[in-house]
Amino acid sequence: MPVAPGGHDAVKKGPAPVTVRAALLSAITIFGLAAAVHIVRYALLLINRTSLLPPLVAGAALWLGVLASLAAIVAVILTGVVTTSWLIARRAAVYEHLGQDDPRPTWALWAGCLVPVVNLAWAPVYVIELAHAEQTQARLRGPIAAWWIAWILSTAVSIFGIATSFTNKPQGIADNTVTVIVAYLLGAGVLVLLWQVFDAFVRKPVERPLHRWVVVGADQPQAQPEPPEAESPPAVEPDQQEPAA
Template sequence: MIQVCAQCGTRWNVRDRQRVWCPRCRGTLLAPGVVPPVPPQPGNPDPRWRPPAGASRPSGPRQPGALPQGFKWIAVRPGAAPPPRRQRRPLGATPRYASVPRWSLYGPPGEHAPGDVVDTAAVRGPSTTMVRATLVTTMALLAFAAVMHIARYALLLINRSVLLNPVLAAVVTWAGVVASALALFGVIVTAVVLTNWLIARRAGVFAHNGGTDPRSKWQLWAGCLVPLVNLFWAPVFLIELARAEGRTGLRITAWWITWVFSTVVSVMSIATSFVSDAQGIANNTVTTTIAYLLALAAVVLVFQVFQGFESRPVDRPVKRWVMVATGPHDEQSPPPDADSAPPVENEDQNPAA
């Protein structure tokens, strides 16, 4: 159904509902089939009442089948007008996850994919956050001890020609002693925490593989905490754990070599710490500084090894179960390709205009 604006002469398709106002100029829309009359006074024409372009009065009787004035044939969808499209609400920013999302369907209890590890909540062990905090704190203490011994060696060089202030010399000396004690305490705590984590990790992995840990707890504690013995057995325990989980490239060998060098230099530093001459004290200070730097490198490498194991947490299985639609088709039948897809329109039915 067509209505003509009495002000601008625009024709509007109002479909099956009569309108009142022109959407363009807000003028009055004439009723369907009404042509705006020409003003009777030619000297004072009113543009609002000009006939629309192409409109003319019928000069004779209407031909059979012709439409009345103001109507024309248009192709529309059968039935009522389609509902207006719903405006999509803004989706917002792209979601980001700090860790792997865990929403999905889990399989039956006891069923896992190859390479997965089960939850070790039953095995008491330190949390990942605790282990990371302990390693970072120990690295800071070792770096502080190395810096204090470097400052002590610098003062020893200055003291060869200049007499130092007794207060400054005492502060630097005791600061080095305190830094060494804190570093030693940090190393002991780190060894205990890592051993506890290793025992819990091995118990969970071997339980998932359908067995028990071949090493007893006292063997693990003794092999990781007894000095000099742990140089050989602690890396072996880590290698066994990596093989059980199917991991490679964890830099265990690099950490092992660095740890052996650090232990050797530390033993040399302790053996030469009882000298009393000035040159012997300076040499011992240099040896102790190198020992702290090697110990720092060993802790950094063991931190990387720990991060490699925790790259896939033990309580998050890799296998995920999702819901799929099932139908009468055979499960072994190949998926339908694009040529056999169902038609958009039903047969013997014309698509909507």
């Protein structure tokens, strides 16, 4: 019987591992740059306590922070779309290998991974289900748990940073800037942990278990195991005599 085509089709529908890694690396870099921009902004706030900053410097610091924040938002959205697409394709291939359909509909996977706050609960569940289907939950339990906990903490800090960003007091602005710096660093850490989870899955590609699906067809001869060599029967002729013709 030929290999079931569904598994290969499902893998082809998803992004290649290099694409997922490129999206994660880009997002990590943008988060790091955003944290650096806000660190500079915090330093300028400290300087501004004792001396006024030139309008050009103050304006540049403000707009660089805004652009960094927008770039981080775009990076999160693109990374979420790419990783979710890969997860859906991976699940489809694995469940195809098991001879069944994915128990989660595609729309639920997209919504559970991309809707803010909701994805904190459902996205890790979908990843854990995939690990169970691949029978790699023991190896992936630690990386998934670390990524999940860091993601919850990062989201909590980000929500706190947004809630405290409307202050006009100098001390409040400085405190909020520190919160934003921590949020970006935590976000970069979450992406690094997600990369580790992704690599743990990719280390055991779907194509490997797919090789066990192949069954030699009837028109192809199968190699028969060679019977064990039989022991030579005892000689029936007397010693010093040629065997009978």
